[in-house]
Amino acid sequence: MTLNDTLPNQTVVVLRHHATGVIRQRLMDLGIMPQARVTMVRSAPLGDPIEIKIDNTHVSLRRAEAAGIEVTSITQSEAL
Template sequence: MMNKMRGKGCCRRHGQKNCKTLLEVCPGERCRIRRHFAKGAVRQRFLDLGFVPNAEVEVIRLATLGDPIEIRVTNYYVTLRKAEAAQIEVQAV
């Protein structure tokens, strides 16, 4: 499932090399949200949590097995599963 989401509409196809999914961001890196690949209730949840276009986020740490991922959005912390993080396209700051 994640491989489908990772390649779907990714901006690498359009020549922008500094784009990737939130899943591919290393701990300590900061980036900006570009868009979501999610639909329906999941997309609305992302928006409610502050994952809106141009919002700056930072990956804080990964769990031992890499799932979930802790992310700082503005002034609070959110944990996302790998499958959710793969649905958010980001751009390096």
Template sequence: MEALETISTRALSELEKGARGKVIKITATGELRRRLLDMGVVPGTEVAVAGAAPLGDPIEVKVKGYHLSLRKKEAAAILVEHLK
């Protein structure tokens, strides 16, 4: 019997600079959810943390070839599978 890989799921806001992840789920609702989806943050999309402001908020992520700045609270509503 094959061992199943454990999926390391965490909020996008928890990833450190240079880390990559694949969007699993967006827990935000309403206008924020629509805005994230419109910007290309959809399940299955790969994202990478490009950096953060000096005090840690907002963070900059690279998604679909462009850079996007998100507040920590907004990034916390995006669940990702941590990629190695």
């Protein structure tokens, strides 16, 4: 599953991302790294970009970038 597949208000954990070069560094600088918890906030009206929340920071990503971020959903008990 990728970050692109998540639904609004769904919290996921980042497993890895397949970006390279400058994009990979940008994602790491924004806090999108393995084991980070990310919540999908919303998608723009035309579908691109998406808004995600990492800790208390809101970030907008293109769908193409989100498609390269592999995530796994967390269960309700893990969220607490």
